[in-house]
Amino acid sequence: MSNRIDATFENLRATGEKAFVAYVSAGDPDLERSLQILVALAEAGADIIELGVPFSDPLADGIVNQAAAARALAAGCDTAGVFELIRRFRESHQVPLVLFTYLNPVYTYGYDAYHDDAAEAGADGILLLDLPPDEAAQNCEMASHAGLRQIRLIAPTTPPERIELLARNAEGFIYALSRTGVTGSHGGPSAQIGDQVTAIKQHTDVPVCVGFGITTPEQASLVASVSDGIVVGSAIVKQVELNANSPDVADKVGAFTRPLIEATKAPS
Numbered sequence: 001m002s003n004r005i006d007a008t009f010e011n012l013r014a015t016g017e018k019a020f021v022a023y024v025s026a027g028d029p030d031l032e033r034s035l036q037i038l039v040a041l042a043e044a045g046a047d048i049i050e051l052g053v054p055f056s057d058p059l060a061d062g063i064v065n066q067a068a069a070a071r072a073l074a075a076g077c078d079t080a081g082v083f084e085l086i087r088r089f090r091e092s093h094q095v096p097l098v099l100f101t102y103l104n105p106v107y108t109y110g111y112d113a114y115h116d117d118a119a120e121a122g123a124d125g126i127l128l129l130d131l132p133p134d135e136a137a138q139n140c141e142m143a144s145h146a147g148l149r150q151i152r153l154i155a156p157t158t159p160p161e162r163i164e165l166l167a168r169n170a171e172g173f174i175y176a177l178s179r180t181g182v183t184g185s186h187g188g189p190s191a192q193i194g195d196q197v198t199a200i201k202q203h204t205d206v207p208v209c210v211g212f213g214i215t216t217p218e219q220a221s222l223v224a225s226v227s228d229g230i231v232v233g234s235a236i237v238k239q240v241e242l243n244a245n246s247p248d249v250a251d252k253v254g255a256f257t258r259p260l261i262e263a264t265k266a267p268s
Contacts, residue, residue, distance in 0.1 A: 034072070068237045
């Protein structure tokens with residue numbers, strides 16, 4: 001069954017454009033301005049938005065995204081708040097939304113219920129950072145996707161046989177990490193990212209988007225030229241942090257992100 005993610009990549013393929021995937025934390029710096037930020041990203045031209053679900057123990061995240069989750073939790077954002085944020089966004093915009101989360105809050109909520117409620121709210125995909133797909137396959141309660149595309153991560157250190165496993169079972173798009181480590185803890189993208197994308201695409205027709213370390217239009221253009229799209233997270237979240245006390249935080253995030261989007265659409 002097609003959803004907004006699939007339709008977005010079909011449209012991008014038809015126009016020969018690359019995807020810009022933006023990451024922000026839901027509820028950061030508060031729910032009202034978080035909604036404004038989502039709208040600003042959509043109107044700046046983001047093709048897909050990854051929405052980080054605030055969690056108290058985000059082990060895969062660097063300090064920038066950890067701080068964003070802490071701000072959102074302090075502002076009272078919980079799972080119900082995330083779903084309400086999505087519903088309100090859907091009143092005006094149809095940009096695909098991917099939930100970026102850990103298994104603990106999903107399992108606590110109820111695996112089936114979480115997926116059902118997320119899809120009902122208007123989410124299109126989910127990236128469960130700490131649930132390997134082969135482990136999920138051994139647990140029948142994790143077999144239901146409820147219409148959400150299960151986005152997979154592939155790292156530079158992933159062995160070839162596991163790349164094949166992940167790629168063959170991928171949905172929506174693959175998030176290829178340009179470097180190892182936690183988010184925001186490294187320099188620019190790896191020079192070998194083109195080879196990594198080629199290795200992944202030997203096993204799948206699912207689009208491959210590259211993230212980690214992209215902070216400038218030049219880097220965005222370079223990575224877009226060897227992939228199906230790019231993911232920018234910590235650089236955008238840092239703008240939220242820098243302007244967290246400003247009523248114009250959404251406008252400032254949009255202004256920062258727009259040149260990155262334009263560079264992605266015109267890769268070198």
